Every structure is written in C-alpha cells, then in structure tokens.
Amino acid sequence: MLHRKKISVLIPIFNVEDYLEQCLDSVLAQSLQPYEVLLVYEQSDDQSLAICELYARKYSHIKIIKQKTKGLSASRNTGLDHATGDYVVFLDSDDFISENMLAVMCNKAVHSDADIVKCGIQLYFNDSRIEKMKGIADHELVLRNKMDFFQALFSHKFNPSVCNAIYRRSLFRDLRFIEGKMMEDNFITPYLLLKSEKIVTIPDGLYYYLQRPGSTMHAFSDKHFDLIESNNHLKKILIQNGLFERFCEKYYAWSGFQYMITIKNAARYSSYFQFRKYIHKFAELVPDSQFEKVLEAKLSPSENAEMSQEQIQSMHKARRILTRFKKNNTIFWLKIKYGKWRKA
Numbered sequence: 001m002l003h004r005k006k007i008s009v010l011i012p013i014f015n016v017e018d019y020l021e022q023c024l025d026s027v028l029a030q031s032l033q034p035y036e037v038l039l040v041y042e043q044s045d046d047q048s049l050a051i052c053e054l055y056a057r058k059y060s061h062i063k064i065i066k067q068k069t070k071g072l073s074a075s076r077n078t079g080l081d082h083a084t085g086d087y088v089v090f091l092d093s094d095d096f097i098s099e100n101m102l103a104v105m106c107n108k109a110v111h112s113d114a115d116i117v118k119c120g121i122q123l124y125f126n127d128s129r130i131e132k133m134k135g136i137a138d139h140e141l142v143l144r145n146k147m148d149f150f151q152a153l154f155s156h157k158f159n160p161s162v163c164n165a166i167y168r169r170s171l172f173r174d175l176r177f178i179e180g181k182m183m184e185d186n187f188i189t190p191y192l193l194l195k196s197e198k199i200v201t202i203p204d205g206l207y208y209y210l211q212r213p214g215s216t217m218h219a220f221s222d223k224h225f226d227l228i229e230s231n232n233h234l235k236k237i238l239i240q241n242g243l244f245e246r247f248c249e250k251y252y253a254w255s256g257f258q259y260m261i262t263i264k265n266a267a268r269y270s271s272y273f274q275f276r277k278y279i280h281k282f283a284e285l286v287p288d289s290q291f292e293k294v295l296e297a298k299l300s301p302s303e304n305a306e307m308s309q310e311q312i313q314s315m316h317k318a319r320r321i322l323t324r325f326k327k328n329n330t331i332f333w334l335k336i337k338y339g340k341w342r343k344a
Contacts (some may be wrong), residue, residue, distance in 0.1 A: 005086045005106055006035035008169065010079030011093050012072055013039050017046040019094035019210065024055050024062075026096035026208075032103035035085045037062045040075040048093075073177035073184040076162075080172050088169045090162045094210045096124075101206035105166040108200055112142065115196040118158060118165045120205035126212060132205055135159030141201040149193040150243060154250035157201065160189040164207040171195050182223040186230035190237045220269035220278070224262065228285045231258045252297035259286065259294065259322055267342045275338055295322060 009027055013020065027037055039052045041064055049064075056062045067078055076090060087109060091097060101119065109117045121133040137157035143149050152158035162185045175191055177184045193199075235251060238244035244251065259282075266278040 005110060006084070007032070007102055007106060007166070008079075008083035008085030008088045009034045009037045009091055009102075010076060010083060010088060011037065011039050011091050012075030012079070013041040013044070013048050013052060013093050014069070014072075014075070015044045015046050015048060016093040017044075017048050017051060020048055020051045023091065023093050023096050024051075026099070027091070028059065029099045030097075030102045031100050032106055033061070034089070034102060035061065036083070038079045038082055039064045040078045041066050042069040042075060071179060073179040073181060076184075077176045077179070080169075080176065083169060085169060087166050088172070089166050092163055092209075094212065095163065096208045096210075098204075098206040098208070102166075104202070104204065104206060108202060109166055109168070112198065112200050114142075114198045114200040115168045115171055116165055116192065116199045118199070118201045119207060120203050121159070121161065121164045122205040122208045124208045124210050126210075130208075133159075133209065135161075136164075136203060137201055138203050140203065141199075143199040143201070144197075146194060146241075146243065147246065149196065149199055150238070150247055151250075152199075152201070153189075153193065154247060154254050158199070160186045162188065162192075163209070167192070181226045181230070183226040183230045186227065187233060190234050194237070194241060220265050220274075222278075222281065224265060225281060225285060227258050227262055228282070231255050232285075249297050252294045255290075256294045256297065256322055259291075263322075267338055272338050291322070 011023065011027075016023075024037075027034065037059075039056070039062065041049055041052055052062075052064050056064050063082075065078055065082055067075070079090075080088065087106060089102065089105075105117045105119060108114065118136060120136045123131045123133050125131075135156055136159060137152070141152060141157060143152055143158075149158070153160070171192055175188065175195065178187045181187055231254075235244065238247060238251065262282060263279075266282070267275050270278060
C-alpha cells in the first residue's frame with residue numbers, strides 16, 4: 001500500500017541541457033508521484049531554462065524558481081525555503097532515479113517512522129555501463145540512536161551524499177547547506193545525523209549517478225580541499241557532542257580515506273607542477289600531529305568485524321600510501337611517485 005505523503009523533489013538547474021530531460025522524465029515516471037518538483041534555475045548558457053519551461057507548462061506540479069548564480073548549496077537552500085512536502089528528496093539535474101525510488105523510500109520512511117531513508121547508488125557511465133557505488137550496507141539497516149548513526153558512517157555503511165535519500169522535511173527547519181563549499185554534503189550530514197531519531201538504509205541501487213568526464217568531480221582545484229576541511233569540521237562536531245572519544249580510532253581511519261582520495265585525485269587530475277602545489281596545500285591543512293594519528297589508527301577486532309574484507313583492505317591500502325607519502329615528500333621523490341599515484 002502506498003502512503004500518500006507529500007514529497008518535494010528539489011532539483012538545482014545550471015547548464016545541464018544534455019541531461020535534464022532524462023532527469024525530469026525519471027521523476028515523472030515514478031509510481032508514486034511527488035507533490036511538487038521544484039526546479040531551482042540559475043542563469044545558464046544553454047537551453048536549460050527552455051526545457052524547464054516546457055515541462056512546467058505541461059505539468060502543474062513542476063515549478064521553476066529563478067535565482068542568481070550562487071552554486072549548488074544555495075540552490076538547494078532555495079528549494080528548501082519553498083518546499084512544502086512532508087519529505088524532501090534532493091536530485092542533481094544530471095542524474096536520474098529508478099521508477100520506484102520515491103514509492104520504496106516513502107513507504108519505508110512511513111512504515112518505520114524514520115527521519116532518513118538511504119538507498120544504494122548506481123554509477124552510470126556515458127557508455128551505459130552501470131556499477132554499484134560503495135558506501136551503503138549490503139543489507140537493510142535500522143539505526144536507532146546517535147551512536148548507531150556515526151558507527152554506520154565510519155563503517156562505510158552510510159555515505160554522506162544527500163541525493164540517495166528521503167528526509168523528513170522538519171530536519172531542515174533550522175538547518176541549511178553551507179554555501180560556497182564543494183563538499184556541501186559532508187558538511188551538513190553530521191548535523192542531520194544529530195537531529196535524527198531513526199534512520200534506515202536499504203541496499204537497493206535506486207539512484208543513478210552519472211559519471212561524466214567534464215564534471216567537477218573529474219577535475220581538481222583548491223576547492224577539492226573542502227573535503228579535508230569537512231573532515232576537520234566533523235571532528236569538532238564529535239567533540240562538541242561528546243562522541244569523539246568513542247569514535248576516535250574510527251575517525252582517524254576515516255580521515256585516512258579522505259587524505260588518500262585527496263592525494264590520488266590531485267595526482268590524477270593535475271599536471272606534475274600543479275600536483276606539487278597541491279601537496280604543499282595539503283601539508284598546510286593537515287598538521288603533522290593529526291597525520292601521525294591517522295597513520296597509527298588501528299581498529300579493534302570487533303570494529304573490524306563490522307567492515308567487509310574489501311573495506312579493511314582499502315583501509316590498509318590508504319595507510320600504506322599515506323605512510324610512503326609522509327616518509328619522503330621532496331621534489332625528486334614526488335616526481336617519482338606522481339605517475340604511480342595517477343594510476344592508484
């Protein structure tokens with residue numbers, strides 16, 4: 001039985017004419033139609049607005065909200081300001097969703113009285129290849145307290161993306177995305193966890209995340225260091241809420257992943273001379289004392305048991321890469337390792 005709760009789907013729009021119709025068609029094909037679809041349009045150089053207007057004329061529950069170009073976080077915040085549904089769903093305009101995503105997620109939220117329901121993500125490539133993205137448990141999880149929430153986060157069973165989820169809208173009553181940040185999901189997710197009473201994750205890959213070479217996630221700039229900043233911000237939140245001592249080792253192991261991803265992407269998407277600059281930037285943001293704690297982080301057998309063998313191996317790989325990085329980061333050494341990191 002479908003529960004007819006009102007769902008607001010929030011879609012930021014900026015220069016996405018090649019992908020927008022697929023995105024909107026996936027919403028219109030839902031077995032449970034949303035109460036409203038809010039298209040937050042920022043000034044674009046293509047036909048995105050014309051496409052939005054075409055759909056809005058045809059479907060009364062699609063509404064266009066225009067604003068100056070401020071970025072993804074600002075667009076999501078504008079959508080939240082206008083949303084009136086019981087639940088909100090964030091959908092990026094170059095992605096699309098399975099035809100039963102809203103029905104499955106809404107039913108799960110209502111039946112379990114959950115504040116957040118998360119599903120799996122499918123990586124969709126331009127050649128139509130599909131791969132399951134890591135970061136969601138391979139079985140249903142019902143999480144009932146703050147300890148469970150952060151345990152799932154640090155165990156890679158709850159990824160910080162906001163797109164593959166349905167949220168009780170009241171969670172955002174006094175909460176908004178930090179504007180100007182590239183990793184905005186990482187900044188807001190800890191607050192959502194703290195405000196929630198119950199969270200459910202399901203393994204079904206209902207959200208399709210398009211992998212396109214020209215996207216901001218397939219390049220590298222100073223903005224990518226927002227990942228490191230969000231990691232430092234998470235530590236402050238854990239300390240403020242009396243949770244850091246419990247998750248200390250997991251936090252530092254988690255940090256190792258963030259550091260490794262940053263170093264690898266800096267090498268993969270930069271020239272060697274840019275890479276050298278980024279490594280100096282990394283050293284400025286990560287104090288030696290914190291880096292050493294990351295290298296020394298060891299999870300207990302019980303905590304290891306909560307992670308898959310693949311996740312444990314990835315954790316050890318991150319530590320090995322970071323150990324080699326810390327041992328020697330002279331210009332000569334970096335030039336030798338640059339090529340290897342590009343392929344890591």
